[in-house]
Every structure is written in C-alpha cells, then in structure tokens.
Amino acid sequence: MITAQESVELIRIWTVRGWLRPLDQAFAEFLARREPGASSLVIMAAALASHQLGRGHICLDIRAALADPDAVLSLPPEGETGEDMPPKPSEILGGLTRKQWIEALDASPLVGCDKGNSPLVLNRGRLYLRRFWQYTRNVAVAVLGRTGAVLETPGDMETRLDRLFFNLRTDAEKDKKEVHWQSIAAAVAAAGTFCVISGGPGTGKTTTVVQILALLQGVAMEDGGCPLRICLAAPTGKAAARLTESMGFAMDRLPPGLKEKMPAEVTTLHRLLGTRPDSRYFIHNRNNPLHVDLLVVDEASMIDLEMMDALLGALPAKARLILLGDKDQLASVEAGSVLGDICANATRPCYGPETLDRLKAATGFDLYEFSGPGTDLDQHIVVLRKSHRFHDRSGIGALARAVNQGQAPGVDGVWDQDFSDISRLTMNSCRDTAFRRLVLDGYRAYLEIIAQGAKAGMLERDWLWAVLKAFNRFQLLTPLRKGELGVEGLNRAVAGILYGAGLIFETQGWYPGRPVMVIRNNYGLGLMNGDIGIAVEVSDKRSEDPGQVLRVVFPMADRSLKQVLPSRLEAVETVYAMTVHKSQGSEFDHTVLVLPGTMSPVMTRELVYTGITRARSFFTLAGPCTDILARAVAQRTHRASGLGAFLRSGT
Numbered sequence: 001m002i003t004a005q006e007s008v009e010l011i012r013i014w015t016v017r018g019w020l021r022p023l024d025q026a027f028a029e030f031l032a033r034r035e036p037g038a039s040s041l042v043i044m045a046a047a048l049a050s051h052q053l054g055r056g057h058i059c060l061d062i063r064a065a066l067a068d069p070d071a072v073l074s075l076p077p078e079g080e081t082g083e084d085m086p087p088k089p090s091e092i093l094g095g096l097t098r099k100q101w102i103e104a105l106d107a108s109p110l111v112g113c114d115k116g117n118s119p120l121v122l123n124r125g126r127l128y129l130r131r132f133w134q135y136t137r138n139v140a141v142a143v144l145g146r147t148g149a150v151l152e153t154p155g156d157m158e159t160r161l162d163r164l165f166f167n168l169r170t171d172a173e174k175d176k177k178e179v180h181w182q183s184i185a186a187a188v189a190a191a192g193t194f195c196v197i198s199g200g201p202g203t204g205k206t207t208t209v210v211q212i213l214a215l216l217q218g219v220a221m222e223d224g225g226c227p228l229r230i231c232l233a234a235p236t237g238k239a240a241a242r243l244t245e246s247m248g249f250a251m252d253r254l255p256p257g258l259k260e261k262m263p264a265e266v267t268t269l270h271r272l273l274g275t276r277p278d279s280r281y282f283i284h285n286r287n288n289p290l291h292v293d294l295l296v297v298d299e300a301s302m303i304d305l306e307m308m309d310a311l312l313g314a315l316p317a318k319a320r321l322i323l324l325g326d327k328d329q330l331a332s333v334e335a336g337s338v339l340g341d342i343c344a345n346a347t348r349p350c351y352g353p354e355t356l357d358r359l360k361a362a363t364g365f366d367l368y369e370f371s372g373p374g375t376d377l378d379q380h381i382v383v384l385r386k387s388h389r390f391h392d393r394s395g396i397g398a399l400a401r402a403v404n405q406g407q408a409p410g411v412d413g414v415w416d417q418d419f420s421d422i423s424r425l426t427m428n429s430c431r432d433t434a435f436r437r438l439v440l441d442g443y444r445a446y447l448e449i450i451a452q453g454a455k456a457g458m459l460e461r462d463w464l465w466a467v468l469k470a471f472n473r474f475q476l477l478t479p480l481r482k483g484e485l486g487v488e489g490l491n492r493a494v495a496g497i498l499y500g501a502g503l504i505f506e507t508q509g510w511y512p513g514r515p516v517m518v519i520r521n522n523y524g525l526g527l528m529n530g531d532i533g534i535a536v537e538v539s540d541k542r543s544e545d546p547g548q549v550l551r552v553v554f555p556m557a558d559r560s561l562k563q564v565l566p567s568r569l570e571a572v573e574t575v576y577a578m579t580v581h582k583s584q585g586s587e588f589d590h591t592v593l594v595l596p597g598t599m600s601p602v603m604t605r606e607l608v609y610t611g612i613t614r615a616r617s618f619f620t621l622a623g624p625c626t627d628i629l630a631r632a633v634a635q636r637t638h639r640a641s642g643l644g645a646f647l648r649s650g651t
Contacts (some may be wrong), residue, residue: 007040008032010048013086016279019075030191031110031119041104042111044092046120048073049127056335057643058136058305059126062101063089066215067095071309074601098125114556126642132335135309139338140646142312146194146321147376150358153190154219157362161186164211168204176364178351182208185382187362193320196300196381197329197342200400201587202389203614205324206243209296210250210262212322216294217261232266235332236530237301239585240266243298265558268528269297273314275523280306284314292319299585300325305336305643327383328404330610331639333529333581346381350374377647389616395419396619403609408630421615425592425622430484430493433458435586435622439497441577442590443638447503447513450536460539464553464561471515471534473589476577477611479603485596485623490577498576510550510566512537517578520571525564528553530582532575538563580611591615595632603632 002010008029016027028047032038049060055074064072069089076088105111106120112118112130114137121133128136154160161183166174171182182204189195189212199205213230220228232247234240244266251262272290284290295315297303300323303311309537315321322338331337347646350372351359359367390397395414399422402410415424427435449470454463476494480486486494495507504513514535518527533554540549551563552572575582580593591609595603608629612619621629 002034002040002591003005004038004040004043007043007047010087010092011044014075015567017076017086019077019086020047020051021054024054034119035108035110038108038110041096042099042108042120045101045127046110048089049120049129051075052085052640053129053132053335055090056331056333056337058335058643059128061640062125062127063098064095064640065089066093066098066101070607071425071601124642124645126640128642132305135305136641136643136646138309139305139312139364140277140643142309143194143342144377145317146192147322147380149193149252151191151193151363157190158364158516160215160218161363164215168207169212176366176559179365179367179384180363181384181386182211183363183366184359184365185384186212187359188380188382189320189322190216191358191362192380193318195321196323196325196339196342196346197384198325198339198346198381199384200326200328200387202387202397203384204386204388205298205384206246206480207250208384209322209324210247210254213262213294213296214254214258216320218258220293221258221261227261229291230263230294231272231290231292232263232296232298233269233272234266234298234557234585235269235307237268237528237554237557238530238532238587239299239302240268241555241559242585244557244559250446266298267557268625269303269311270521270523270528271526271557273310277523282310282314285310286313288314289316290314290423292316294320294322296322296324298324298384301327301329301339301446302332302584303336304334305338305641306334307332308336308338323400326613328609329604329613330581330584331637333584336641336643337637337639338643340639341641341647342377343381343383344648345374345378345521346383348372348376349381350381352379355379371645375648393419394502395422396615397618400609400612403605403612403629403633406605406633406636411630411633412627421617422508422619422621425620426624427622428624430490430497434480434498435493438592438620438622439476439494439576440501440503442476442493442504442592443471443498444501445473446470446534447498450513450534451503458486461561464538465535465555467534467536468553470557474592475588475590476581476592476594477580477583477614478577479580479607479611480596480600481579481597485594487573487577487579487632490594491574494576495574510535512550515575516552516569516583517575518569518572522569522571525568526556526562527564530585533562533564535566580607580614583614584610587614587616589616590620592620592622595621595623595625595628597628599628599631600634601635603628604635604637605633 011025011028014020024047027050028043031046052060073089111120111122121128121130164185169180172178185197185208235244263281327343349370356367399414402414449467454460498504499507518531521528533552535552537548538551553564591614
C-alpha cells in the first residue's frame with residue numbers, strides 16, 4: 001500500500017482527471033492535516049467514502065470495495081481510456097484484506113463508533129461520514145418507533161371498507177374470494193402511525209389513499225369530533241402537481257360535507273417543512289414540529305436519506321404517516337434508497353399471526369397464504385398488485401412486468417407479441433431520418449401552439465397551460481449525461497432538428513420554446529430541483545407598452561403559473577431530453593427511452609423499469625443495439641447504506 005502522502009497526491013491526480021470531486025479531495029486533505037500521522041488506508045477510505053456519497057451511496061462498503069474495486073467505485077469513470085491513466089483503485093487496493101483495512105480504520109482517531117464527534121464512523125464493515133451515519137440512525141429509530149403501537153379502529157371497520165371500496169372491487173373481491181389489496185392497505189393505514197403503500201403505475205395508490213383519508217376523516221368527525229389536520233406532499237413540484245390533479249378527480253366522488261374537510265392541494269416537501277435560505281435546515285424540525293395529524297407523501301422512492309430524516313424529525317409522534325411509491329423504481333437522485341430499504345422484504349408479504357387476525361377482522365379477507373416470519377416493519381407495508389391502467393393487451397405493462405422479473409428471454413418475448421403501444425427504433429445516430437421524424441412528431445405540437453399565440457378570446461393563462469400540456473405529451477429519456485446519446489448530445493441534436501424545421505429560431509441561449517429544468521433549488525424564486533418551465537413571449541403587464549417579453553413559465557403545485565425572467569435563472573439546463581433519474585415523478589403520453597450501444601454501470605433493471613413506466617400511452621425504445629434492453633435488465637442497482645440492516649435487526 002502507498003504512503004499517506006502518496007495517497008493524498010493520488011487523490012489529487014484523480015480529482016484533476018475528473019475521477020473524484022474537488023469536495024472528495026478537500027475532505028481527504030482536511031483529515032490528513034487534522035491527523036498528520038494518519039494511515040494511508042484511512043485517508044484513501046475517507047476520499048472513497050465521500051466519492052461514494054456523491055454517487056448516491058450512504059457509505060463505503062469495505063467488503064464490496066475490495067471484492068471489485070473498479071466496478072464498485074466506478075473508477076475510472078465510464079469511457080475513460082488511454083495509456084497515461086493513473087493507477088486504478090484495483091491496483092492500489094490489490095492484496096489488501098478486509099481485516100487489514102478494518103484494523104487500520106479502528107486504530108485511527110479520525111474514525112469512531114455510534115457516539116462521539118469523529119468525522120468518520122465505522123459500523124459493520126461500512127464507513128460513513130458522521131453526518132450521514134446520524135441520518136441513518138435517526139431514520140431507522142424513527143421508523144421503527146412508529147411500528148410498535150396499534151391504534152384503535154371502529155368495530156364495524158369491515159362494513160365501512162366494503163362500502164368505501166364497493167365500486168372498486170371485482171365480483172370475486174366483493175365475495176371475499178380474492179384479496180382486494182386496496183382494502184388491506186386501508187386497514188393497515190388505519191391501525192398504525194406508519195404505513196407504506198407501494199405499487200406500479202395504475203395500481204390505484206391515489207384512489208386508495210383518498211378512500212383512507214375519507215375513512216379516517218369520517219371517523220374523526222363522528223359525534224361532533226374535530227376533523228383531522230391532513231397534509232399531502234411530494235418531493236418535487238411536478239410530482240405535487242400530478243398528485244393534486246389525480247387526487248382532485250378521486251375526491252370529487254366523495255359525499256358532500258366530507259369533501260370540504262379534505263386537503264385541496266399538494267405541497268412539496270421543501271415547502272411543507274419550510275426552507276431556510278442558504279441553509280440545509282428547515283423551519284419545522286424536532287423542536288418545532290408540523291401541525292398535522294395525518295401526512296401523505298407521494299413518490300416516496302424519490303426521497304433521499306437527508307430529507308427523510310428531516311421529515312420524520314418534524315412529524316409529531318402521534319401523527320400518521322403514509323408513504324406512497326413504487327419500490328421497483330430508481331432510488332432518489334441524492335444519496336440513499338430509503339423506500340427500497342424499507343420495502344426490502346415486500347415482494348412477497350410476510351404477515352405475522354397478529355396481523356393476519358387483525359386484517360381478517362377488519363376486512364373479511366383471509367391472508368394466511370401470505371403469512372411468514374416478517375419483521376415488525378413488514379407488517380406495515382402493502383403492495384398493490386393489480387394494474388388498472390395497463391390491461392392485458394398493454395405492451396407497456398407487459399414490458400414493465402418482464403423487466404421486473406429480470407429474465408432476458410421474457411423481455412425479448414414481449415416484442416414478439418405485436419403490442420400496439422410499444423415500438424423499437426434502431427438508430428445509428430441522431431442524424432438518422434427516423435429519429436428526426438420521431439422528434440418532429442413529438443415536439444411540433446407545443447411549438448406550433450407557441451407560434452400561433454393565444455386565440456381570439458382566449459385567456460393568456462389558458463394558452464400557457466395548453467403549451468405546457470402539449471410539451472408534456474412527449475419526452476426523450478436517456479440513462480447518460482455524456483456522449484451523442486446522452487442528455488447533452490441529444491439536446492444539441494434535437495435543437496438542431498427543430499431549428500432546421502423552422503420550429504425554433506435559435507439553438508443557443510434563450511429563445512421562445514426552449515424547455516428548461518431547474519438543477520439546483522432556488523429558494524428565492526420558489527423553484528426546486530427538477531421543476532420544468534418553457535420560455536414563452538407573454539404580455540408585459542408591468543409596462544404601459546402592450547408589447548411582448550420573454551419569460552420562463554413554470555407550473556406550480558397549486559396549479560398556478562410562475563413567470564420568471566430568464567436572467568434570474570442561473571442553474572437550469574435545456575430539457576428536450578432528460579435523464580431517467582430526473583424523470584421520476586413525471587409521466588408523458590409518449591416516452592422514448594434512448595439507450596446507447598454499449599453497456600454502462602448506470603444501465604440497470606430499475607432504470608429501465610422507471611423509464612418504461614414514465615409512459616402513459618406509448619413507449620418507444622430507441623438506440624443502435626436492439627438487445628441492449630435485455631442486457632441492462634440483468635444488472636441491478638445497489639446502493640450501500642446500512643439502513644436496511646438497522647431496520648431489520650432493530651439495532
């Protein structure tokens with residue numbers, strides 16, 4: 001192994017090459033200055049733990065890093081080749097044993113255990129930055145603390161649920177011959193302060209939660225009781241807007257008197273907790289909890305570890321928390337895979353005897369075939385299994401199911417069934433005629449609406465909504481940022497195609513029709529990472545001159561429109577194409593997933609599933625290689641965290 005000074009120098013070289021972030025280098029150098037005698041194993045581990053954090057991992061898994069250093073650490077980065085390459089992690093760590101590395105870390109004052117203030121924490125062979133160790137512990141303790149108590153529910157729960165879900169059940173479900181999982185979810189949510197309802201697109205998560213809210217609010221208001229304070233939230237503005245719309249349709253069917261006591265809109269988590277400008281801390285916290293009795297959070301797979309810690313910390317101990325999400329989707333963009341860790345055992349329910357008896361009494365459904373040695377946490381998780389969106393002849397649904405099963409022959413077989421809502425486009429480059437036609441067909445509508453302007457008698461607001469809705473009908477997705485088929489290359493190519501067709505009149509800078517995504521929270525403007533807006537010429541209401549001015553228009557969670565001067569938007573990027581990660585929480589009528597011709601570590605089963613299920617009506621797989629989809633399905637996403645181990649062991 002190299003010396004400590006050589007480690008610092010190698011870390012610097014890796015940073016210059018773009019292998020590590022400047023933050024990773026600065027952290028390693030800080031520790032080297034703080035402890036001049038530190039072992040090279042400690043300095044290198046610290047830099048790699050920070051590097052892994054930047055890649056979404058909560059910690060450095062020592063065993064995994066030694067088993068396959070270059071792959072686990074993704075170093076050198078994808079596509080990096082050449083004869084002048086610096087030493088790879090496999091060359092530096094070659095011959096090192098787990099025992100040697102653990103002993104070096106244990107002996108260092110820079111590394112501590114649960115308590116203390118050391119910058120690093122070593123636990124069960126995982127090395128954490130202390131702040132993220134604390135987040136992990138906090139989330140585990142908070143979640144497990146909510147799984148013990150069983151709340152009192154009405155004695156006539158089965159009758160109430162039968163009435164609420166009557167029109168949503170099949171005849172077999174009405175006769176209790178088949179399990180109606182939405183009713184099971186309602187019973188689980190009613191009996192505790194923590195519940196996870198997972199399911200793919202169209203499985204009825206939103207409908208289910210509306211019935212749960214109606215049930216609990218109705219019970220609370222009986223005999224003159226006070227209505228529950230209910231809040232609905234989602235990680236991003238776009239996800240919040242989607243939930244607001246879908247919840248509105250479901251709530252319209254509620255009886256008068258009850259509908260008025262339901263929340264009218266969905267907020268983002270940042271707005272719910274109350275952001276502090278230029279700070280990672282929130283107004284609502286453990287010392288100033290939220291004023292809420294029941295909180296529902298949608299798209300929970302997008303919640304990173306730090307946000308989940310803040311959310312659980314701000315939630316009153318007696319308040320109910322219901323998390324909605326798809327456990328099979330990609331994890332959050334930021335570090336952590338909280339929903340995946342919580343739902344690690346959820347593929348097949350493992351309900352204990354007490355849970356089975358309680359659910360039988362509350363719903364009338366016999367779940368004994370789903371019994372098993374589940375943990376306390378597993379008793380609070382329900383997976384909805386029937387898709388109401390993708391019917392038996394839906395290629396999107398069949399493809400998504402085949403991907404989740406992880407079998408390449410099944411994925412290949414879907415294409416042979418002649419489904420009408422999926423297609424494949426073989427393209428060698430973005431210059432191919434077929435790709436050009438796909439782009440023009442997808443993006444022409446919203447650009448023509450912009451060019452035509454508001455029709456006579458049409459409110460400008462209605463015209464702007466028409467533009468935004470038309471844009472949302474089509475979207476290019478890719479797993480990559482770099483390269484011709486990554487976000488950067490696709491956005492350049494699409495702009496060129498649209499310019500050549502006369503649909504836009506610039507390809508650089510600000511121009512009418514340019515779609516942009518916010519890539520960093522802007523608390524001053526009230527815009528969050530992932531919010532999408534479109535540059536449009538609108539009436540200048542601040543001037544007596546009735547001329548037009550260019551503004552970027554963003555749809556907000558409360559169904560309002562925010563118009564922003566382009567000059568005030570610093571951290572944005574063009575978004576004709578976006579990464580699959582950034583598409584979470586969104587849906588599009590026609591989604592195109594562009595895969596490269598060669599495999600990459602980021603191309604996993606979860607990414608493919610997420611890309612496919614962004615499509616509401618039609619899905620296109622595009623790329624130079626037709627078998628790349630099946631190959632990507634064989635590769636799983638793994639994020640080192642340790643949270644799952646804490647949740648399962650309880651310690």
